Amino acid sequence: MFHSAFQRFPMLGICFFTCFLACGIKADTGKKCPEFTDLSLPNALIGTDLKVQLLLYTRKNQNCSENLSGQNLTTSVYLNVTKKIVFVIHGYRPTGSPPVWINEIKNSLLAKEDINIIIVDWNRGATTLIYPNAVSNTWKVAEILKNLIDEMLENGASLDSVYMIGVSLGAHIAGFVGKAYSGKIGRITGLDPAGPSFSGKEPSERLDHTDAQFVDVIHTDIDALGYRKPLGNIDFYPNGGTDQPGCPRTILGGSQYFKCDHQRSVFLFLSSLEQKCKITAFPCDSYMDYRNGKCASCEALKTLPCPALGYYADKWKNHLIEKTPPMTKAYFDTSDKKPFCMYHYFVDIITWNKSSRRGFIRIQIADNTGNVTESKINSDAAVFHQYRQAKIFAGFYMDFDNVSKITLTFSTKNVVGPKYKLRVLQMRLRSLSNSERFHLCRYDFILLENVETSFRPIPCHEIDV
Incomplete structure (x- = not known):
């Protein structure tokens, strides 16, 4: 039957053979794209031991990562240490699910620049109902990242080209890595750095503006899960850093009531990548002074243009040379949904x-x-x-x-x-x-x-x- 079908439709035979060959190769090699660890609430209930995946994406393998964990970097197919190296580090995962924003930030970054993106997957270690256990793992994750960067440096990478984007606990992990290199890595972006277990700690035990050549921070939940005080060279406080427009104000909002404000920092950063509108921030001593129009001009501060939020915040670096200490607070308001512009x-x-x-x-x-x-x-x-x-x-x-x-x-x-x-x-x-x-x-x-x-x-x- 198959023989007669192939005789009548020769292309059918070619397609069948090609498919069989492709399937056979996949079955023989057992290769599949490494993916971000997907856990569930039962994993959080019993806790997870730390296990880190370092998932590399480039424009050549944007949809299929290469796992650098335990790999000799000289054998990497896609890593190019002469290009910028961006680490994306998530935070505490009380339910074990992958961050909803992880693919969007990877794709948006690659759309902007031809770079190496390494998604630091420490979901095993961050997934637990006992928050201090996840906190204790942050130093261990930082040590793993330092070992990777050391190897990259041996293969020709530059600390100037290292850019770390850390969310919540991930922001402090980025800070720990930066301390290991005496603040010589290129840049750290902290997206609502975690407050619990870090508030009141010395700079050596948390993210600090000395941890990189440039440190920018977005604070969106300073009255709950985030860190209240400035941590970077420039600290952005959208809507004063507390209640974000569009987020539930009561527990009737379900899980969003607990995480929406905290998570907004990530979506504001993503909005800066998409550039659908310009988010203007104003250097100011307080949110009230900003709201009363006392800081609504960058001309008086001789800081034109006003600082940019998110991905392009490093343009502000030139304005910090004469500041002692080189730290600035900036305030602005946003709308309640993407692209969040006011x-x-x-x-x-x-x-x-x-x-x-x-x-x-x-x-x-x-x-x-x-x-x-x-x-x-x-x-x-x-x-x-x-x-x-x-x-x-x-x-x-x-x-x-x-x-x-x-x-x-x-x-x-x-x-x-x-x-x-x-x-x-x-x-x-x-x-x-x-x-x-x-x-x-x-x-x-x-x-x-x-x-x-x-x-x-x-x-x-x-x-x-």
Whole structure:
């Protein structure tokens, strides 16, 4: 039957033979792509002994890793030590499942650069319900990584080309490796470094800004699982470093209630790789100062452009030369979902009222197609003095090239007492996210308390003021 079929359809025979040969080779060699260890809750219940896989990916083997563990690097098929070497190190795994972001970060990094990516899989050792057991394994993982880097150096690698991205406990592992080389490795990025068991520890026992030539850190859960104080050359505190927009605020959110804020640091880093929009951060002493617009310009600090979050944060390195110590805190707000961008504006208001007024301004902007967005930044009350400019800091989830309508609402938030009004001589809307955009103005109008006032703005340069 098969013989007659092959006679009638010769290509069928060729395909069958090719498939048989390919299957036979795979069966004979027993080769399969090494994969990240996939465990489950029962493994966490009984605990796991440390076992590390070092999974190498390059553009030549992007979908099938090469396991460097226990291998003589001279026999590696894909490792090229003349290129940048990026280590991605995960953290504590209480349920044993692989990190949901692991493939995305690998693919995004390879899309950016032709590099070596080594996924440090220490899931066996990180999977346990007893958190201190995982903490104690961090030093052991760091020792394994040092041995690998030593071998790479012997084969021609440079410490300058080593870049470590560590998540939670992985951030401290990266720090331990950096200490072993006296801070001479190229860069460390800490994504919400773990706080429990590390808060209050000396720099020798945690990630520190001296652990690499450049250390950048994103803090997203400083009131729970993350580390509160600065650890790097530049420390980013999105939304103040605590409650992240879009994350559950109650336990009704299930497991996301516990991990969403902590995990947001990774997704912000991924967003910086995708570059679908620009996330602007502002060097500042505190989140409150940032929200009140006291730091919403990098011009005064002579640090243009403002520091970039995530993958391109190392461009800030040039601004640290004269700083002692070379450390900076930067704050910004984000939206509640990818790509997480917030678009920053200043609304400058000059009033005529003889008596000073204290209050809040709610700001909305709209475009010609009917899209409307409202400022999500809640700053302190502004004080409006006669003929003096008051600056209101605003941040929107959407940005419009052409703002067709602005809506302002003045409020003192007093429940009792008289209602006030503001006589506005000039209002100016200026974009901080796009400084080249025209400033938009409106002149001589009244804001009644708790009443929305909408108007069409005009470019400021068209009026002689």
